[in-house]
Amino acid sequence: MTAHIIDGKAFAEKVRAGVQANVSTLKEHHNITPGLAVIIVGEDPASEVYVRNKVKQTKEAGMNSFHFDMPADTPEADLIAKVEALNNDPAVNAILVQLPLPKHMNEAAVIEAILPEKDVDGFHVINSGLLATGGDGMVPCTPSGCLMMLKDTLGDLSGLNAIVVGRSNIVGKPVAQLLLNANCTVTIAHSRTKNLREEVLRADIVVAAVGRPEMIKGDWIKKGATVIDVGVNRIPAPEKGEGKTRLVGDVDYSAAAIHAHAITPVPGGVGPMTIACLLASTVTATCRQKGIEL
Numbered sequence: 001m002t003a004h005i006i007d008g009k010a011f012a013e014k015v016r017a018g019v020q021a022n023v024s025t026l027k028e029h030h031n032i033t034p035g036l037a038v039i040i041v042g043e044d045p046a047s048e049v050y051v052r053n054k055v056k057q058t059k060e061a062g063m064n065s066f067h068f069d070m071p072a073d074t075p076e077a078d079l080i081a082k083v084e085a086l087n088n089d090p091a092v093n094a095i096l097v098q099l100p101l102p103k104h105m106n107e108a109a110v111i112e113a114i115l116p117e118k119d120v121d122g123f124h125v126i127n128s129g130l131l132a133t134g135g136d137g138m139v140p141c142t143p144s145g146c147l148m149m150l151k152d153t154l155g156d157l158s159g160l161n162a163i164v165v166g167r168s169n170i171v172g173k174p175v176a177q178l179l180l181n182a183n184c185t186v187t188i189a190h191s192r193t194k195n196l197r198e199e200v201l202r203a204d205i206v207v208a209a210v211g212r213p214e215m216i217k218g219d220w221i222k223k224g225a226t227v228i229d230v231g232v233n234r235i236p237a238p239e240k241g242e243g244k245t246r247l248v249g250d251v252d253y254s255a256a257a258i259h260a261h262a263i264t265p266v267p268g269g270v271g272p273m274t275i276a277c278l279l280a281s282t283v284t285a286t287c288r289q290k291g292i293e294l
């Protein structure tokens with residue numbers, strides 16, 4: 001293995017230290033404590049673990065955390081009423097509704113109910129529109145973490161060929177937009193892309209956000225490319241014992257690491273950065289709402 005391993009855990013710690021310092025400044029100089037509200041509907045075990053981590057890290061950063069559990073059969077109108085109450089609550093600067101929502105709910109309608117300036121996930125159409133037009137909106141957390149790691153590893157990204165594999169509204173498209181804003185030449189690949197291997201082989205930056213275990217092979221990676229693996233896939237791990245599983249990304253990590261200049265591992269790469277960026281975005285939202293520049 002030759003690639004530099006991009007340590008998302010260590011990077012996230014640095015981001016969280018910066019957030020803590022900003023929260024202290026807001027308290028000491030402006031008497032403001034940022035508040036993040038998280039709503040979870042139903043009982044998805046993966047979401048519950050994730051939300052528990054969010055609550056813990058929000059408190060550790062010195063911010064107020066408001067947590068609401070709603071039953072899986074909550075009517076959509078009740079969830080929207082909760083969001084509207086939080087929109088009007090001055091102690092809440094950032095609102096996150098944990099996805100996925102139960103099937104009877106229209107996710108788009110719920111997200112559109114969040115005030116854009118409190119939409120800390122950056123999924124509201126106003127925020128995706130601002131990202132697409134170069135405005136100052138709220139930027140989705142996982143894509144934001146990807147860009148931070150790329151800039152930290154490579155410095156100026158101008159002129160580099162980047163490919164984003166995956167075109168979801170929450171990862172692929174915003175990552176592509178951020179890369180474009182950083183002056184990369186961007187290709188977006190998806191399930192209908194022809195000759196994916198050749199497309200990936202041309203890229204200096206590969207961002208994989210597909211959700212298919214190890215589908216991007218080592219020999220698809222151009223020598224010296226930087227690889228950001230967003231995928232989180234649980235696969236059987238009989239070597240650990242019967243019924244055991246392990247997490248892998250969308251990239252065949254050990255094979256890709258032979259060709260890449262730098263690569264994120266799974267776990268320990270993009271994942272830890274997502275919550276760190278959520279905390280940073282909560283501070284950004286608070287400052288914008290109060291007209292404060294830190």
Ligand code: NDP
Binds near residue numbers: 169
């Ligand atoms: P989606 O399922 O919404 O999107 C997957 C994308 O991959 C689609 O655009 C799809 O194309 C594309 N795709 C599917 N099959 C192929 C293929 N064979 N070749 C090329 N493209 C393909 O997933 P998300 O964007 O929500 O998530 C992607 C991954 O990232 C998941 O593993 C998820 O768990 C992980 N994730 C990790 C986070 C973190 O914090 N680390 C946060 C969010 C997500 P098409 O549009 O044509 O169907």
